[in-house]
Amino acid sequence: MTALIEMRDIVKVYPNGVVANDRVNFSIERGEIHALVGENGAGKTTLMKILYGMEQPTSGQIFLDGKAQHFRSSHDAIAAGIGMVHQNFMLVPSFTVAENVVLGQEPTRRGFIEAKRATEITEQLAQQYGLRVEADAIVDSINVGMRQRVEILKTLYRGAQILILDEPTAVLTPQETQELFNAVHALVQQGKTVIFITHKLREVKEISDRVSVMRGGKMMGTLPTVEATREGLARMMVGRDVFLTVNKPPCKRGKRVMEVRDLSYITETGRTMLHKVSFNIYAGEILGIAGVEGNGQTELVEVLTGLRSAASGEARIGGKVVTNRTPREVRMASVAHIPEDRLTNGLALTASIDENLIVDRYFLPPYRKGLVIDYKQVESMGRELIKKFDIRTPTGKLPVNSLSGGNMQKVIVAREFSSSPELLIAAQPTRGIDVGATEFIRDQLVQKRTEGTAILLVSADLAEVMSLSDRIIVLYEGEITGVFPDASKVSEEEIGLYMLGLRRQTREEMEAYL
């Protein structure tokens, strides 16, 4: 008997040379719930985008019911009965639930939309699959869980037999997650097939029939869920072939620089992203935050740097509160910040390199002289930093968008490092940049720390966190679940168990090391 879907020898190489999928084989049986797990960047989403027709494989084939398919766009995939629910919802906020469900294929009579029938269709689908929605509610007013159910209904309305859910629980509260699981079971009972992408091993055990693990663009294996242990899966996910070697002198921990107490952050839509987080950062150490993406790291960084407001709790630097202050006030308290999204936050692409370098200091001497900015100073500083940080450009007068990704990141690093901060918060400092620039930036981080700067490092790359950090905190679902005072004495597997929520230290165990 042939599998429902068979993806054979899928290779995907992006134009920038990144190999996202390396000869991946993946097969799905009819009527199963198949979990697809792996770290960020393991290639799961790319594989699913290929299946959904959004990306074209460099080589390899897709078979549906044994017949070779060639999806040129997602329309082809939809026509073949494949539906995908993306992480960021594709809904029209001012439309009702029913209008969103039928959008693009509205039921009509003599050219007019039959709103009633749209509602009926939605309600009927919702009932059939146990996806509780209010068909006439405006999407803008419903919660995230219901929005997700609307997305699922959209695919079902379009006749999807195979549903791809891309990290569907990442945005859900625990109750909503439970509801989603019930719905997924109902879908399968009625003959649908579900591919469920996740990071969370607890969910894998709870929901799936089989599980496939990807790592570094390769398929590590597929096994029935009953045979899989969480520990075994964790090893498959985070075990590494290549270890990073970073030469760093031993840590000389200095005075406490930042103190974070009971910090909580809640989103506008009511999701708790940080829950009573407390820790300290000391001079001369790199404190790494390990965790699967979406467990509160982004929010932690942005609350600490003044870009978001804390719901409760506070952070202090030398006794001065820096939470719920403006970014300027935070920076003036000697905090530097390498943002995780350099293109939206970290740079003004059309402005010159020099002008990108002075955003945190243009109003301070020696750059400001009286009423004006001394551009001679700015230029000479630019020249110096371009040289010191090896930014590949003939001059600082060129716009940043003339640089490569790695050199753009170096502009940010140059600015943030040269402000001689007491605390440097580095979020994803090497994401998506070339090997040379990555190495350079890592060396710079270590050097800064050795000179006595306190560094908070957030990275989705566990190897990076492990090799650079002196001390590691694990963030899981917005809470600190483990702390490792000596990063060199802990294995990736062990951290992986904490990252995936399988283990957790007690408050007492952690207290002394936070």
Place this chain on the structure above:
Amino acid sequence: MSFDHILKAIFSALFLANILRISTPLILPALGGLVTDLAGATNIALEGIMLVAAFTGVVVSAYTKSVTAGILCGILSGVLISALLAYFYLYLKTDVFLAGIAINIMATGGTIFLLYILTGDKGNSSKLASGMAPIVHIPLIKDIPFLGTVLSGHNIFTYAAFLLTWLVAIFLYRTPLGTHLRAAGENPEAAATLGIDVKQTQLIAFLMSGFLASLGGLNLSMAYLTLFQREMTAGRGFIALAAVYLGGRKPWGTLIAAMIFGFADALSNQLASLEIPSQLVQSIPYVVTIIALVVYALQKRAQLIERTRRFQERELAKSGGGATGS
């Protein structure tokens, strides 16, 4: 000139009829502005489209001696101008707002330029014997005393304005294309994933906008007046745009907002005869529009703050009980 006097004037049938007459050249372009706005682009060129249509209608009707031909050509010219704007915006990536300004300038200059060539006069087209759109006397209603004066005896554009408000509402909310248009304006990415051609939809919106604004322009030159005057739109295209916002981006809301502007205009005419400064009355709708912008923004923000606070309280209360367990 007592207060009583003013009240009487306001509630006279002629005054109410006047509001309808004055509002018509605002309602039609406002509907055009609404359609493009909902499709995700601000059509700042309503003014220019109206001018071109007003001019073409007069000239063609004068030379062909056919009002119908004048109206049809006027519409065609307005739609073409709107298509030009759409081409620059959608396909040459010009900023929609700068391109719109360019179209307005071109329309202002072009119409005067051609008017001078055709008539040797730069002020108006009085030398051309242009046509006048028919006036409709509604049977039965026209004989009812008060109501007859208010509702009957208007030109076809006034009736078209109301009819078109209804049709635009149906189009936007009851037809697939209208729904796609709103979806493309609000979340183009989502619309695109569902197989909606966003650019094409926006192009259609611009063509419709051109059609509606053209009617507004033709109303000015073939009904409101029966000649073309230089710059005769006098900012109506911009007021129409404000009416869209004041009306909450809804067809009937837009109609009502346009009529509020019409009311203020009619009132100021009325008051001018009573030696009350009409300028101050005329500025009321503009002040109201700004206030509406402010109120709308404050409301939205209050809602957001309230919602966030509610969520935060709930979450904090919930976690307060369970946190000790971990």
Place this chain on the structure above:
Amino acid sequence: MSTIRKILAIRAVREFLRIFLAVFAALVLGFLITLAVSKQPIEAYKAFLLGPVSRFNRFGDWIEESITLILLGLAVSLAFRAKQFSLGQDGQMLMGALVSGSIALFVPLPFLLRVPLALLAAMLVGFIWGYIPGYLKAHLDANEIVSTLMLNTIALKIYDYFLIFWIKPPGAGYNASDFFPVEGKLPTFLPALPFIADLQKRFADHTNITIMLYLMIIAIVVAFFLMFRTPFGYELRTVGANIKFARYGGIDTKKTIILVFAVSGIFAGLAGAHLAMGIHTKLIANITVGLGFEGIVVAIMARNNPLFVPIAGLAYGYLRAGADVMERASDVSREMVLVIQAIIILLVTAERILPMVQQVITARRQAAAGAAEMTEGENNVV
């Protein structure tokens, strides 16, 4: 280092070329239109292109007009550079004219106090009339296009109201004030020195080129320094380049936006004072007519750079003045210049046009150079 200069020079040249080509293309199109409609197209176009320098008073018209255009262009450049689409220059100009004109007419101060006071008041009222939409945008996220257009009309109504009910002489059958007394007029730009007395008299008799010329030059320098040398200018440009980056970097983006609108208003207010106290020397109805969006054209041609605004303003003022001459000298009306103006805006701002033209050119060049390259070999390294 020469490569650096080369790169920067190439960029500048390309930018200049783009605008030059747009203007040239628009002028050619204008000529084609003239050919089509005029019985004397050559005379008409000659008058259009040479008119402003053909006579003394025409030269004066050109310069006067350009002063207004340049001040407006500066106002728009400041706002647009920060990506704030303020269309409020018309209202700010009206308020500036109203306030400065009222002071010129009614405040019983000597010349040396009255004129500066009037100018300052015009600038202040422009600031305020810009502050309002700025505040609405920064704190309430209100669409600035709508709010500034509304404020323009409100300003017009206020202007008309004061003109008709308070300022115009009682019983006058026209809507205009008396001419300003000499204490309230801007003096001619040339001082009455003995050795240039003749020249001075000619200027004073035939033109309204006033000391506003010097104020304009100061305004250009101030705008340039403000934009490119001060912390505020840096904030303005950074907000325009990427507002999220500005916020991340610690810039108070709300304050910056408000100030951008308000400071832009100062220049438009000054343009209003120029209309009232320099050109018309009285307050008239529709004093800003035909100027509403002209500042935008100038700013677009100058790529929102104060340093290029005078060039763009003079060039555009020249076209406008030339069109006037053409109208008087031929059967082509001056409004043709508006068509040319529209074409310039469209060609300069259409992002796809230059790449398209370039593609065609390189394709041709490659086809032509194909043979040559074969023999030259591969030593032409970039």
